[in-house]
Amino acid sequence: MLLAMALDNPVTWAVIIGWILTVVLHEFSHGLVAYLGGDHTIRERGGLSLNPLQYVDPVFSILLPALFVIMGGVPLPGGVTYVRDDLLRSRGWRSAVSAAGPAMNLLLFILLALPFHPALGLINPNVNNDQIPPWQMFLGGLAQLQMLAVIFNLVPIPPLDGFGIISPYMDDETRVKLTTPPTSTIAFLAYFFLIWKVPQVFDVIYNITDRVERAMGFDWPTRELLRRCYNLALFGHTD
Numbered sequence: 001m002l003l004a005m006a007l008d009n010p011v012t013w014a015v016i017i018g019w020i021l022t023v024v025l026h027e028f029s030h031g032l033v034a035y036l037g038g039d040h041t042i043r044e045r046g047g048l049s050l051n052p053l054q055y056v057d058p059v060f061s062i063l064l065p066a067l068f069v070i071m072g073g074v075p076l077p078g079g080v081t082y083v084r085d086d087l088l089r090s091r092g093w094r095s096a097v098s099a100a101g102p103a104m105n106l107l108l109f110i111l112l113a114l115p116f117h118p119a120l121g122l123i124n125p126n127v128n129n130d131q132i133p134p135w136q137m138f139l140g141g142l143a144q145l146q147m148l149a150v151i152f153n154l155v156p157i158p159p160l161d162g163f164g165i166i167s168p169y170m171d172d173e174t175r176v177k178l179t180t181p182p183t184s185t186i187a188f189l190a191y192f193f194l195i196w197k198v199p200q201v202f203d204v205i206y207n208i209t210d211r212v213e214r215a216m217g218f219d220w221p222t223r224e225l226l227r228r229c230y231n232l233a234l235f236g237h238t239d
Helices: 010-037 058-070 091-116 134-153 161-169 172-179 183-197 199-215 220-235
Strands: none
Touching (some): 010 091, 010 134, 091 134, 091 220, 134 199, 134 220, 183 199
């Protein structure tokens, strides 16, 4: 079972607010690629705005992502920006629209985690937990959420972006069946339940994020510092 968040910690609330803002950027990236791919109506519908209420569902795109994080640090983005798939120029563009969200999370990870990169030598990773300043906890915790979001969201389960990437290449009958409630709802809830209640599932995903960060040049002390920042910022401890 995932840990309860330290809601009495100001850094925790800073990370939650930061996460909501990055969800907006995630959704904006969907809209931008859709516009480039041929859905020019998305501009008229507010899909190129950074105001979340203009183009995303306030429940599925804002409240639920915040709730998932509060319930245990699960960074699952909400419903995607509304896109006219019929206006996109090809199946490749439809896949690109879905891939834009995880790509934005990866870019945000790079930007947030850059000060921690050992090549820059800006931050000493070999410090005790009580020596980590709040700004490092915030950056490290929010950065780790971005990387986890990339992995979580690439799983090919509707309505996640991993499914959106492959769905344009499915036959219409299969795609409609998988994306129509209750099938899509049950699949998503089952996925979240496994992450929430089965620690081994979260551990596998976390290990994948660790390997990706290692491939990006983050050494073990730095990856461990990012992990500690994530746990301290969200849960108040590193156990």
